[in-house]
Amino acid sequence: xxxxxxxxxxxxxxxxxxxxxxxxxxxxxxxxxxxxxxxxxxxxxxxxxxxxxxxxxxxxxxxxxxxxxxxxxxxxxxxxxxxxxxxxxxx
Numbered sequence: 169x170x171x172x173x174x175x176x177x178x179x180x181x182x183x184x185x186x187x188x189x190x191x192x193x194x195x196x197x198x199x200x201x202x203x204x205x206x207x208x209x210x211x212x213x214x215x216x217x218x219x220x221x222x223x224x225x226x227x228x229x230x231x232x233x234x235x236x237x238x239x240x241x242x243x244x245x246x247x248x249x250x251x252x253x254x255x256x257x258x259x
Contacts, residue, residue, distance in 0.1 A: 171224040172201060175231045177249070179257045180212065182221035187256040188212050190222075191244075193235050206237035209244065210253045 176192045180203075190212040194202035201219055205212030214237060229243050244250040 172219050172222070173228070174233050174235075175229040177225045177227040177229065177253070178203070178222040179225065180217065180221060181223050182218075185212050187258065189225075189253045189257065190217070191229060191231070191240050192222075193231065193240065194233050202234075204237050204240055205253065206241050208237075209241060209250055210256075 172192065172195065174192055174195060178190055178192060180186055180188050180190055188205065189210050190203040190205050192201045193204055196202060196216065199219060200216050203212060203217045204214040207213050227249060229247065231240060231243060244253060
């Protein structure tokens with residue numbers, strides 16, 4: 169099973185949002201995924217990200233492909249992971 173999959177919580181390691189946590193909402197191809205924070209929670213905008221710039225965590229949210237920011241936020245609050253998403257990881 170691949171670590172890069174829909175619902176996986178990751179830490180961005182490169183770019184302006186380095187150190188911030190995000191959720192994979194879609195796998196575009198073997199090199200790129202669509203991620204979201206959502207921005208209201210972790211500060212990560214919904215955007216395409218290179219998988220080489222992400223560090224997957226062990227946490228997996230049961231979301232569907234292409235889930236909206238509202239759906240992701242609701243599930244983060246429901247599972248108690250929203251507060252963890254707010255704190256950035258060391259770069």
